[in-house]
Structures are given as C-alpha cells and as structure tokens.
Amino acid sequence: MKTSAAACSNTAFWQERTLPLRDAIELLSGKWKICIIQNLTIGALRFKDLHERVRGISPKVLSKELQDLEQNQLVTRTVNDTRPVTVSYALTEHADAIQPVLDALIEFGSKHRKMITGK
Amino acid sequence: MKTSAAACSNTAFWQERTLPLRDAIELLSGKWKICIIQNLTIGALRFKDLHERVRGISPKVLSKELQDLEQNQLVTRTVNDTRPVTVSYALTEHADAIQPVLDALIEFGSKHRKMITGK
DNA sequence: ACCATTGATTACCTTTAGGAAAGTGACTTT
C-alpha cells in the first residue's frame, strides 16, 4: 500500500521542509531565546532591563544567549556612550521572520492552556 | 523616560502573552517533538514507520516523546489488531493548533539558512 | 579612598536530554 506519506517520503519537497525545520529548532529551542526575542520586539533594551523583564534568567545565561543570537544575526549589540556604560540589544531585520513563530506559539499556548486547565 | 516597553511591562496583556508562550516552549522545545508532529501531519503512522522517518531518533527517545505528547493530548495511541501487534499514532484535533507554528518555523528556517549560507 | 552601577565573566555544581546497546514479551512464520 502506498500512502500519501510514503509517496512524499523521498521527495525533495520533504527535505526542503525538514532541513529548515531542524535548523530552526536547533537555533530557537531552549528555555530562553524565544522569550528574549519577544521582549525585544517592542524595541531595543539595555542588558539590565532585559534581565528584569525575562523573569528568572541569570546574567550569565542572558549574556550567553545574547551572544548566541548575535552570532546568528538575530540581535545587534550596541555600546552606548553613557556614564556607567550601558549596552543596548535590538532585533535585526532578519529577526522579523521570527514574529510569525512567536504569534503562532502564543496562540497555541493559549489554546493548550485552556484545554489542559479544564475546557 | 517611559518607553512603550515600560508602558506595557505591568499589564495583564503582557502576562496573557508571556505565560502561554512559556507553556508552549516548555511543551515543544527539545530536539524531537516538532519533527515527530510534522511527520504525523500527513496522517497516522505506526511506531516503526515513525522511527524510520524521524532520522536519528532512538526507539527509547521516540517512545518517551510519544508518551509525553499523548499526555498533553496532542497525539493518540491506537493498538491495531494485526499479526505482529502494531501501534498507530495520530495527531488529535487539538494538535491542529500547532500547524501554524510548524509553518512559521519552516519559513523562518528557510530564510535563516539562505542568510547564513551566504545571501 | 570608598561605594554604587552596569555588563558581564568565572568557577562550581546539579539536572536534564539524549545516545548506544541489549533485552523483553507477545506473536508469527519456517
């Protein structure tokens, strides 16, 4: 029997979806990255403000996650010329492509929460 | 200075987005769950077929992830009345809400891949 | 000189994810 599943299992189409999906998962999965990005969607934030908004994260982890996002060109780092030096983080244009992921996750999370906590 | 960020930091609105987002991340993050769900979007699959399609996963991990998805009512488990017993896994209606997440991730992953491998 | 602020970094530790390999049990085929 040849199901539609079997029919597309060897196609380029499948790879064209699977590989990018794995890339995205590898880049975004973990406890913090998506939360950090969400907090930056409203505009640039300094390290300290981000640290306060992303509840529960430690400075060590925040620093590491930001470096990771910067390397992947999703976030820019700008040192400001202020009295105690401050550093601003902002999303790049490239990060706009994450907005739909965020929206979809929030939508799903809401539905899921309603379903689990008794419909 | 009161930025738009500061303006909404204490609102119910922010929580209404942050809590579901954290739920979704907790449920879906990890190396395999989203891949498994993607493979089930085309229809029910038996354990063995799923194991072959989700390249690289071990039976132990596949089994664990499926139990987890079942508990969260995203997947159903059906024992079939076949010669060697087979078990089919299928997405629930509730899992439809994940489709937009999948699409968004694939779209983002494609763009990201193009950008990283030299625009 | 001393303290405060900001943005980290370091050392240390615990927890969790996940991989490899083998085994189990129900059943069928040879």
Added chain:
DNA sequence: AAAGTCACTTTCCTAAAGGTAATCAATGGT
C-alpha cells in the same frame, strides 16, 4: 524448535543546559 517482527523497556553513560554565587573592570559620585 528456531528465528523473525514489532513495540517497547532497561541500563549505562556523556554532554549540554542551566542555576548560584562570587568576582571583575570601567566609570562616576561623595
């Protein structure tokens, strides 16, 4: 009786994620 199939399960292990706490360097204020 032996071997194979399917769906797991178990054991053992490593690597990565992530938490706590302390420290550092630059700067400015008192």
